Amino acid sequence: MKAVKGKYYFGGVHPHDEKKLSQTAALEVLPVPETVAISLSQSLGKPAVPVVEVGAEVKEGELIAKADGAISSNVFASICGTVTEIKTLQGMNGNDETHIFIKANGKNDKSELPPLSEPSADEIKERIKDAGIVGLGGAGFPTAVKVSPKTPVDTLIVNGAECEPYLTCDHRLMCEKTDEIARGARYIAKALGVTKILIGIEANKPDCIAAFENYDDIQPVILKKQYPMGGEKQLIYVTTGRKVGIGKLPADVGTIVQNVATCYAVCEAVELGKPLYERALTVSGRAVQNPKNLWVKVGTPIQAIVDFCGGNAELTKKAVAGGPMTGVALGGFDSYTHKTTSGILLMTEKEAAADEPTPCLNCGKCADVCPMHLMPMNTAFYSAAGDMEAAAKYGNTAACIECGACEYVCPAKRPLIQAIRKTKAYLRNRK
Ligand code: SF4
Ligand code: SF4
Structure with a gap:
């Protein structure tokens, strides 16, 4: 369908986005790390409960911790190897989290779910739950809960805004995996019982907008480049004109929002039976010699990612996991990636611009x-x-x-x- 223009919303800012550092870098695969440490807190809600013990041999994609209730997510081995330790350490967001350590054994054995062919709505929902899929746009809400709203909805909105400065992994995914994202969106729409699919993409990604114009059942909506265009409430308003009131949910106005990376993960889970144990992320910032977009296993040491991209620790004034606006500042490179880690940024003193606060000017x-x-x-x-x-x-x-x-x-x-x-x-x- 030919792209249409989205509406404008009140507020927002226009930060210098620095996307040019990495937006033309095609997705590449980070070599398998020697060891991964996989946190059991991979989503909003309760941590998963381990189902393996120290000494166990695990295959890539094997279940290692089971979701504890509805607001939780299954966790899988991201490499093939031996469980060497299960212990609590500080996660990248500063909270104490239990981690399962796996040492690689050099093999490439995989454990996958059976692929589904023409699945029913219930089979898709079950697969999303079994595969441990969570919102990959940052919030980490279990997708299985989102695709079972309490009130009927009529529209699926795919979030391709990627409005955070520096981040370009969704951009690359939309260019390189357009068909898979489209199929994943159709599976989610089927699970929800809707036929209307919109995809919101900021105007600074004309290649992605053009790519999604090739589908008859997906309506691309061109969004003004403005932060936080990808915020759920903002995206719903600019694509449909519907306002989600304070304390209300997207489903209350008949919509569900899913990020492009989540759609891709759903496609892989349905068609290949692949659980969520790796994702695309951006490594960028002026203290990185070779900014990249990478496929990274969940639980990869940040240090391995920094080394692979030529990160310069001396030049780094501020390291961030995620985007610079909503990400978390890292105290060092000794933590491990999560399902929701969309970026690793190493910013120089000039970029970090960390001035001391002064009294409020009442400027409004x-x-x-x-x-x-x-x-x-x-x-x-x-x-x-x-x-x-x-x-x-x-x-x-x-x-x-x-x-x-x-x-x-x-x-x-x-x-x-x-x-x-x-x-x-x-x-x-x-x-
Ligand atoms: S962080 Fe909260 S208070 Fe600040 S601009 Fe965003 S929504 Fe408003
Ligand atoms: S009113 Fe105070 S807190 Fe708000 S922008 Fe101005 S100086 Fe900052």
Whole structure:
């Protein structure tokens, strides 16, 4: 279908995106690491429960930990080898997580599920659950839950916005695996019982937009280049005109959003029986000699990725897992990738631009760019004063999508995201 133009939404920012560093680098495969350490916390919700013991021989794709309840996900061996240790260590987001260590044995034995041919809606849902698929756009919500909404929906929106600066792995995936993404989207649509499929892609990826114009059943929507265009609520509005209210879900307005990488994973799980144990990610930043887009096994040491791409530790002022706006700062290279790791960025002092915060200027710029119409300066002010109730109330913090646009524009470099996360943690603990 010929691409149509999407709508505009209030707020947002236009950060310097630096995508040119890696957007023409075709996906390549990172060599199998000697050892992987696979966290059992691979999705929102509860960690998975190990089903292997130290000393076990495992094949690539073999189940090593089972989901614990609905909001959890199965975890699989990403390489063929021996389980050498099961222990708790700090994950890349700073939380203590149990990891299963596997030492490679040089073999290439695989354990896969039986491929499905013309599967029913229920078979697709079951396969998504069994294959441990989670939202690969960053949130890590179990996809099996998302494809079983409580209210009927009529539209699947595929998220190809990739609005985070630096990240280009979705761009490459859309260029190189267009058919697989389209088929994965059709499986998800079938599971949901919908026929309307839209794909939102930012205007800075004309090659991807053209590629998706080749399908009669998928409507490409050209999105303005603006951050956070890929935020779920923003994407739903710009592609359909429907507004998801505060505290409401996409399904409440008849939509479900799935990232392009998730569609690809669903295609592989259905057609090849391949569980989710590897993904595409971007390695970039001015402290990386050879920025790349790589296929990486879940649980790969960050150090192995940095070494492969010529990362310079001395030049690195700030290392980030994910994108610079919503990713997590890394204390070093001694952690391991997750299913949701979309990027490893090594930024120089100039890129990191980490100025010291100064007092608030009351300029209101943070509110001007907030796509959720919030008052982040209030959250920061009351949180700093220790009045968390007021921080939550006057900043309406519960509605924040943590996009980071407010902090990006703040001329006083106020730590707004830190204040927002602290206030949200207070709200969670109060519950
Ligand atoms: S307050 Fe939240 S939603 Fe609004 S700009 Fe800041 S991080 Fe984004
Ligand atoms: S943008 Fe920064 S300085 Fe301006 S009102 Fe918001 S917090 Fe204060």
